[in-house]
Each structure stands twice: as structure tokens, then as C-alpha cells.
Amino acid sequence: MDFLEELHANQVGKIKEYEPLANHTTIKVGGPADIFVEPDSIDLLLKTMEIVQKHHMPWRVIGRGSNLLVSDEGIEGVVIKLGKGLDHLEVNGTEVRVGAGYSFIVLANAMARRGLSGLEFAGGIPGSVGGAVYMNAGAHGSDVSKILRKAHILFPDGTVEWLSNEEMEYSYRTSVLQKKRPGIVLEAVFELREGDRELITVEMKKHKHYRRETQPVKPCCGSVFRNPLPHHAGKLIQDANLKGFQIGGAQISELHGNFIINTGNAKAEDVIKLIDHIKKTIFESTGIHLHTEVEIVQREID
Template sequence: MLIEQMKKVFPNSMIKANEPLSLYTYTETGGPADILVLPKEKEEVAAMVRWINEQQVPLTVLGNASNLIVKDGGIHGVVMVLTEMNDITVNRHQITVQSGARLIDTSYAALEAGLTGLEFACGIPGSIGGAVFMNAGAYEGEVSEVIHTVTILTRDGEIKTLKNKDLEFSYRHSAIQETRDIVLEVEFHLEKGKPADIKKRMEELTFLRESKQPLEYPSCGSVFKRPTGYFTGKLIQEAGLQGKIWGGAQISEKHAGFIVNIAQATATDYIELIAYIQKVILENTGVELVPEVRIIGEDL
């Protein structure tokens, strides 16, 4: 079996068979991964990718799956979760972060070092790799504004360092979405600031987030991209959909732009509710809602 071969080649790596991905997603939904691996080092990732390529097995790479829905049929092949790669190093104005570290933790490392520029990220739960992938942002800030370089691994197993301009950042987009390169490490360049001012801004944004977002329930974060000229939550409210329950999923009563897991929801509940929202909003307003959340995997 493939997993037995993999364990022999990588005896010191964490490798699991038929692992439920609901244990790793923020929605607490999702079917199993045939094989799940949790590497801890860049070199380990590179060696695994090359070996997986040789076996001609599909590879899916995940961060901490905060803005992701994995379908109930799970994911075939190998799923690589990078959350064990979470080192954060500060050197003067520079913060170097491994891709599995949380963006929230990185923003607090910047605060501790008296560096400004990442305050907007203090409430974004995604990993650094995921933040690069989708150019994560909030409260008028985006990671593209403070990224200097990104170290990636190509799907052929080659490590490269890309500059900011190479990533082709735009709203909720980076070139990684097309190249499918694996983010290994990110170097942020920030400015010196006053710790008291940085802390005050982060406290303000944390208050806003906690007062407006349904953090008490599992969710995939903001479900849809903001359509030009509109606010998604307002469109959903005006359509009378806020609070609607679909299986175990619900359009949050606190923020209509979120879908929460209130009663052991399945990924199918989420996906069907997303499609229903899109249908109703398009019929009512002519506005086409585009998901921000990624949906991957196999149907049951």
C-alpha cells in the first residue's frame, strides 16, 4: 500500500491514513483524506512532493483551512497540511514566517516588536500560506501591502524565492492560485511604530470583529467576495435570508455574510446553502455573488 511505502521513505514524518478532514477545517466538516501528512520542515516538504510526483499520486496542500470547505467525499491521494511549519522570526523591520503560522500570531509578533503594518490582520484566522494564496485582507488592509518576498516550492519540487511583484496580487487573488506553487515562507517588511498606538488599533479592530462576527460557532469566515457597489451581508438581509437554516448550517443571525455550523452540519449543507443564496440574490437583484471560500474535494 502507498501509505506503508511512504512511512518507510519518511519514517520520522507524521503520516495518517483515512484521516477525517473535519478535524482540520474551521467549519468542522469534510470527508477523509486517503493519506494526510503534516511536515515540519521545508526540506521535508520538498522531498515529499518529489516522491509523491514519482508515485503519480494527486497532492492537495492545505494551511489551517479557515476559508475552505472540503466536500463530504473527502480528498483522494495525499493531503499535506502545513500547520506544523509555524516558526515566526523577527529581525529589525523584517518578520520571516513559515507558511503554517497563523496570520493572527504574526500580527501579535509585530506588535511585540513595535512594528506597524499588520494591525488589520489581528483577527484573520488563516495561515500565512493561505493569506498569500488569497491576498487576505480586512479593514482596508491586505497582506500584499507588506509582503517583501515569498519562498515557494513548485509542483516539480524546486524551491524559489519570488518578489512581491511576481505574485500578481489583486483583490482576494495571487498568482499562486494559477501556478499551484506551495508557499513555504514569507518575509514581511514593516515600519517602526509606537507600541501603544499599534496595540490600541488592534484592540479597536478586535472589538469590531468580536461584536460583528459569529465567532462562537464553527464557520468558514466570509463566504462571498464583496460585489462592486454592494455589501454582501446587506443583500442577504434585504432578501430575508438572514437566520435561514439548511440542514445543520445557518446564515448567521449576527452577520449575514457568514454561514455557521449550528448542528453537525455537513459540507453538503454548506454548499447547497451557498448555491441557494446565490440563486435568490441573483433573482432579486441581478447581482452575482462569487464565493470567497474555496470548495474542494469529492462528493459522496
């Protein structure tokens, strides 16, 4: 039985061939995945990975695609999307157990309605819980490391383990999953605290208003560069008079220098060229090396 036949035989979930990843990234660019799978549950994700390993298929996991730039050539092998099958939610007092496919913004709003505090910073962060936990997403002086109790992780060898906050080894926009122990976030347990529903809602509205006033609404991939602290990437780009600069259909946002928007017909190549231009310009003018926060995925060509 070949790889596709085995996936279908096990009814793991949604399976497509040559699925355009522009349909699954927030910047709306990206070529096809050879095979695209959206498992219907954690158990079926585990089965999918078992089949992937059995057939020695190259693989990659995505969430809501908010921090992802896929090349125009697409991704070889299998792309596994953590979506509707992994969007469960349980709330017990101040403890929240949530699937990796759950929207981070939707979770923040749901907890605000319950009068649970700790996720106010997430009210404007696009993407999934899994992606947020993986990269220690944050804003407004807080981040995932402040609220995560533990994360349920699937490792490439098929083992599944709960990692504590300490074992996640969080730092600025990074975790142990990016460095020493690559793995897939299945679900997370957050420890929130009881708060005043009205005050939480006001705080979230303030953050939402700030983002609406300072960040683009057109398709984009979120913050492009990590802040080279104590500097801020957006300010460096603004000071270099790069806001509004455009290559093909990709443009540096007029609102915020650290965002690249798709004006309607951008290719991934346009975005990558624009990123390279920004890096070169900032280094020549300041001596500062900018490093991307967005993950750039390019097909390996023999």
C-alpha cells in the same frame, strides 16, 4: 516500495490514513483524506512532494482550514498540512521572515508587542501565513500585498523560487498562485515599520472588538463570498432577509450575512446547498452573481 512505505521510510512527519478533515477545517465539516501528511520541516515537505510526484498521487495542500469547505466524501489522494513543521519566525529589525504554518493572528499579536506596524489588519483573520499570502488576505482597508516583500514558493515540478511582491501579481483576494502559477507557499518575508506599541495595540483591539461584535464565534469558514464591489455580499444577503436561514445544520449567521455557521451537526452538503440558495436568491432579486471566496473541494467520482 509503495507510496505509504516510502513516506514512512523517509520519516517525513505525521502520517495518517483516512483522517477526517472536519478535524482540520474551522467550520468542522469534511470527509476523510485518503492519506494525510504533516511534514516536520520545509526539507521534509520537499521530500514529501518528491515522493508524491514519483508515485503520481493526486495531492492538495491545506493550512489551518479557515477558508476551506471539504465535501462529505473527503479528498482523494494526499492532503499535506502545513503546520508545526513550518511555523518558524525570524525578526531582523523591521523585516519578518515567517513559515507558512504560522498563525496569522498570532503573528499580528507578536509584532504588535514588538512595536512593529503593518499587520494590524490581520489581528482578527484566522488561518495561516501561507493561506494569507496565497489569497492576499485582508481587512480594514489593508491586505498582504501592502506588506509582503517576497514569498518562498514550491512549484509542483519540485522547483523552489522566491517571488517578489510584483511577481505575486496581487489583486483582490487573489494572487498569481491561484491563476497562472499554482504553487505552495513555504514562507514569507514581510516588511513592517517601527511604530508606537500602545497605538498598535489599541488599533488591533478595535479591530478585534469590531469582529467580535459583527461576526460569529461558532464554527464557520470565514467570509463565504467575495464582495461584488461596489456592493458588499453581507449587505446583499441581509437585504434579501436571508440572515438566520438554515438548511440542515448550516445557518446563515444572524450577525453577518456573509458567514455560514455550523450549528453543531452540519454536513458539507448542507453548507453547499445553502451557498447555492444564497446565490440563486441574490441573482433573482438583484441580477448580481455572487462568487465564493471559500474554496470548495469535492472528491472526483469516476
